[in-house]
Amino acid sequence: MKFGILVSEGPYTHQASDTAYQFAKAAIAKGHEIQRVFFYHDGVYNATRLTEPPQDDRHIVNRWSALNAGHKVDLVVCVAAALRRGIKDEVLAPGFRISGLGQLVDSGIKADRMVTFGD
Amino acid sequence: MKKFMFVNRKAPYGTIYALESLEVVLIAATFDQDVSLVFVDDGVYELTKGQDTKSIGIKNHSKTYRALDGYDVEKLYVERESMDARGLSEDDLIVDVEVLSSAEMAALMAEQDVILSF
Numbered sequence: 001m002k003f004g005i006l007v008s009e010g011p012y013t014h015q016a017s018d019t020a021y022q023f024a025k026a027a028i029a030k031g032h033e034i035q036r037v038f039f040y041h042d043g044v045y046n047a048t049r050l051t052e053p054p055q056d057d058r059h060i061v062n063r064w065s066a067l068n069a070g071h072k073v074d075l076v077v078c079v080a081a082a083l084r085r086g087i088k089d090e091v092l093a094p095g096f097r098i099s100g101l102g103q104l105v106d107s108g109i110k111a112d113r114m115v116t117f118g119d
Numbered sequence: 120m121k122k123f124m125f126v127n128r129k130a131p132y133g134t135i136y137a138l139e140s141l142e143v144v145l146i147a148a149t150f151d152q153d154v155s156l157v158f159v160d161d162g163v164y165e166l167t168k169g170q171d172t173k174s175i176g177i178k179n180h181s182k183t184y185r186a187l188d189g190y191d192v193e194k195l196y197v198e199r200e201s202m203d204a205r206g207l208s209e210d211d212l213i214v215d216v217e218v219l220s221s222a223e224m225a226a227l228m229a230e231q232d233v234i235l236s237f
Binding site: 006008040041081102114116118 | 232
């Protein structure tokens with residue numbers, strides 16, 4: 001099955017992005033495809049390479065980048081939400097790209113299931 | 120064409136969810152999909168008349184709901200239980216809506232292809 005994922009909360013403050021990542025990993029392990037992960041609202045903070053968690057904590061941003069490197073998962077950050085919050089191309093971690101909200105709607109059209117992670 | 124439903128559950132101000140939901144709706148409307156909006160819980164406050172945001176210094180986006188029919192977004196549903204719990208009636212709302220019971224709302228949700236919840 002083809003899944004589209006919407007992440008609408010920032011990392012560390014909220015469980016949403018952890019759960020979305022675990023879901024994506026589990027789905028891929030079962031042979032499903034993650035068609036796209038779309039980051040919206042504070043979810044755009046998942047994409048900044050300036051993130052430096054303590055060494056004994058998980059690195060949420062790098063985990064997403066690895067998902068792109070290993071499985072070509074399309075990681076899209078909403079441009080309007082990103083610019084509002086100071087996320088621009090120059091701070092993007094590897095594997096992320098900034099694009100419009102149309103990419104979220106497009107994901108809804110192309111994926112078999114759309115799954116939202118957030119409040 | 121897919122059936123897209125946007126579920127609005129939050130008060131219009133206090134968090135950005137209502138505004139950013141509206142931004143997705145306006146984009147979705149340009150994709151030629153079957154778009155509907157649902158207002159439940161505190162989301163019903165998004166449609167109330169007389170919103171005045173001057174004293175909190177935030178833009179009043181409630182007028183945008185009235186512009187939605189210009190985007191061919193005409194399916195607006197409000198949950199009766201959410202309105203009743205907040206002492207609201209259809210007369211308090213800035214747009215024409217269809218009021219549904221939560222059971223009817225659940226049936227409508229079951230028909231959708233994509234549900235995005237804000």
